[in-house]
Amino acid sequence: MHNFSLSAKSEHGVAVMLPKGYINDMGAVRLEQASEQLLGKGVKKLIVNFADVQFINTIGLSIFTGIVQKTQDHESLLCFTNLKKIHLDVFEMVGLIKHVKIFKDEEDALTFLKGRG
Amino acid sequence: MPFRALHERDFLGRQEELAILSKKALRADTGTAQSAVLVGARGLGKTELFKQLFGFLFWKQDRVAPFYYFVNSALLSASTFSKTYLIQFLCQRLAFEKKEQSLFSCEGMSLAALSMLVEDRNAGWAKEIIDQYEQNSVDPINALRIALAAPHRSALSSGTPVAVLIDEFHRLQNLSVQGTPDPQLVSLFEEPLSFTKAPHIITGNAVEILEMPVASILERIPISPLEFKDAASKILAPLRVNDFRGNAPPLLLRHLGGNPFYLGCIGKTVATKINPEDKDFWNAYLMEILGGGLALLWSSTLKGFFPELGTRKTALAISHKIYHSSEPLSCNRIAASFTLSDDQAETILHKLYLSGIIRGEFGVFRSVEDSVLRDIVDCFYMREILAKPSHDLEQETMARLLPERPGTISFDLTLPMAKEAELVAAQCLDQIGKNLHLSQDVTGQLQIAVIEACINAMEHSRGTEKKIYVSVTADEKRLEVSIESSGQEFIVQETGEPFSDREAAKSTGRGWGIKLMKRFADDLRFEKTPRGIKTVLIKQLDKVVRAKKEDTTKNA
Numbered sequence: 001m002h003n004f005s006l007s008a009k010s011e012h013g014v015a016v017m018l019p020k021g022y023i024n025d026m027g028a029v030r031l032e033q034a035s036e037q038l039l040g041k042g043v044k045k046l047i048v049n050f051a052d053v054q055f056i057n058t059i060g061l062s063i064f065t066g067i068v069q070k071t072q073d074h075e076s077l078l079c080f081t082n083l084k085k086i087h088l089d090v091f092e093m094v095g096l097i098k099h100v101k102i103f104k105d106e107e108d109a110l111t112f113l114k115g116r117g
Numbered sequence: 118m119p120f121r122a123l124h125e126r127d128f129l130g131r132q133e134e135l136a137i138l139s140k141k142a143l144r145a146d147t148g149t150a151q152s153a154v155l156v157g158a159r160g161l162g163k164t165e166l167f168k169q170l171f172g173f174l175f176w177k178q179d180r181v182a183p184f185y186y187f188v189n190s191a192l193l194s195a196s197t198f199s200k201t202y203l204i205q206f207l208c209q210r211l212a213f214e215k216k217e218q219s220l221f222s223c224e225g226m227s228l229a230a231l232s233m234l235v236e237d238r239n240a241g242w243a244k245e246i247i248d249q250y251e252q253n254s255v256d257p258i259n260a261l262r263i264a265l266a267a268p269h270r271s272a273l274s275s276g277t278p279v280a281v282l283i284d285e286f287h288r289l290q291n292l293s294v295q296g297t298p299d300p301q302l303v304s305l306f307e308e309p310l311s312f313t314k315a316p317h318i319i320t321g322n323a324v325e326i327l328e329m330p331v332a333s334i335l336e337r338i339p340i341s342p343l344e345f346k347d348a349a350s351k352i353l354a355p356l357r358v359n360d361f362r363g364n365a366p367p368l369l370l371r372h373l374g375g376n377p378f379y380l381g382c383i384g385k386t387v388a389t390k391i392n393p394e395d396k397d398f399w400n401a402y403l404m405e406i407l408g409g410g411l412a413l414l415w416s417s418t419l420k421g422f423f424p425e426l427g428t429r430k431t432a433l434a435i436s437h438k439i440y441h442s443s444e445p446l447s448c449n450r451i452a453a454s455f456t457l458s459d460d461q462a463e464t465i466l467h468k469l470y471l472s473g474i475i476r477g478e479f480g481v482f483r484s485v486e487d488s489v490l491r492d493i494v495d496c497f498y499m500r501e502i503l504a505k506p507s508h509d510l511e512q513e514t515m516a517r518l519l520p521e522r523p524g525t526i527s528f529d530l531t532l533p534m535a536k537e538a539e540l541v542a543a544q545c546l547d548q549i550g551k552n553l554h555l556s557q558d559v560t561g562q563l564q565i566a567v568i569e570a571c572i573n574a575m576e577h578s579r580g581t582e583k584k585i586y587v588s589v590t591a592d593e594k595r596l597e598v599s600i601e602s603s604g605q606e607f608i609v610q611e612t613g614e615p616f617s618d619r620e621a622a623k624s625t626g627r628g629w630g631i632k633l634m635k636r637f638a639d640d641l642r643f644e645k646t647p648r649g650i651k652t653v654l655i656k657q658l659d660k661v662v663r664a665k666k667e668d669t670t671k672n673a
Contacts, residue, residue: 003537022540024537055540055543055564056565057539057565057569057572058569058572058630059572061629084561085561086558086561086562086565089562089636090565090633093629093632093633093636094629
């Protein structure tokens, strides 16, 4: 079954990842691989837009913690946007919120990141 | 005592019967006692009544010596039976003299050792009986006659009458000489049963006993089911240790028909819960009739009467037909329905009658008035004949037992243990949420919780049935989602947490599943079921409505 897809774009030195569907182990691994590639290329500003994310399970969440950790290791900035309330609750519960910046939408996140040089 | 009896406080609702039996036994003192048979269905507590009667006669009076004998089906050759009967009688009789409980443990001693003990005690009457037995031991029939008469002979010689209590008496039909069962041997009891100084009170399978020739000289003492109040106390007795103050569902109590064995089994099963709700009692009942003590009682009965599988299945199908027929069925009708000869049908029906599974009168057969037995017959039939999976069996039984309340809707979904199957459950919840006009938040929370429960079920299931059963039930007040899978229990009873979740949490950052479920459901329970384990998520909908109203007030 393929209930997950991932697209990415780059604007003004900011990489935007747009996961879609169900973030389980496979979905999160793809996100992890994509973010590793971007970080490897020297990208310092990352946005994950959750607008089209339907569900996140705890296996996916555990992989997300790895993504956050790697972003911090590369001294990069990670922003989450367009989070549904339920997903925000989930991230809050597992303590991920403390390590990422949350914005209402991509535009707000871009404005913030542009201001960070 | 030669056996373990219930504590007096747990021996409920039988004081009247105990008083009647004690009175009867004590009449031996005046030589006016009459032998009797306790008559009642299986599980009504006849054996326990015997144990209590023995305890009373042994400890609380000095006039009549009690002798309890449990007929063991492995010791039915005439010579073995007569020897164990005699040794046990003499041990218990000597024990009664000075209330020496320690002598009960001597019941396994040899006749020679017992003879020395008897000499030591200067019990001349006992020595005479042993000598007479030994002189006749080459002839098993004579030896049996002497052993059976021993209580009466001791009463005459020692002056102390004896009350003989024989449990599982019907098994004596299989007494044998040199390996050949001889149903006539039991008629050797006719004389001992008429001794007024050594009355016999017997019990066992009442239907079989009443068909034995000795039954005609026995007074019948009916044993009734427990009264409602005593039945309620009986089922709750095992829960006392947990200081449980609730009640068992009245509908279930009525269903169990005051049968102490049924009540005890459910009580023990439900006692694994700390604060059981009505649903837990019903689940315990379901577990019991599908594979617990209740099922075992009747499956072993059926096997005992029908050892051959093919005949057993036919007997089960016939029972099912009788239980679902609106009128009594004749032997001819059964024979025609199952393509059997009249003789075959008659043999099976007679055995079913003797087993207590059906009633028979005036040439026709009907069901026994026992709702539990009816459920068990249905379950056995669905499983053995229709080969229905246990989930269907469970669902159909519950649906029959607990008709849905008006205003309740329910959905059942079976998922394969396949990758992302949990999404199917989550999507269904989305539609159910819309139908119930639930807010997106509430539905979303439940979806996340259900996804986690399904993943848990897949991770922990060790069963062969690679399926997950999701049930959604909703009424005006609450929405309940249960996720059930086969396999071993993965919950630590004390904490309600899965065994391996903590380990998973340490190694991978997992273990958040339970936290998420707890966070997003108003109540989370793990239940052991006949299949395996069930995770139950409950969302209080009236609370949701209140939350909405509070929000509106705040916003205003």
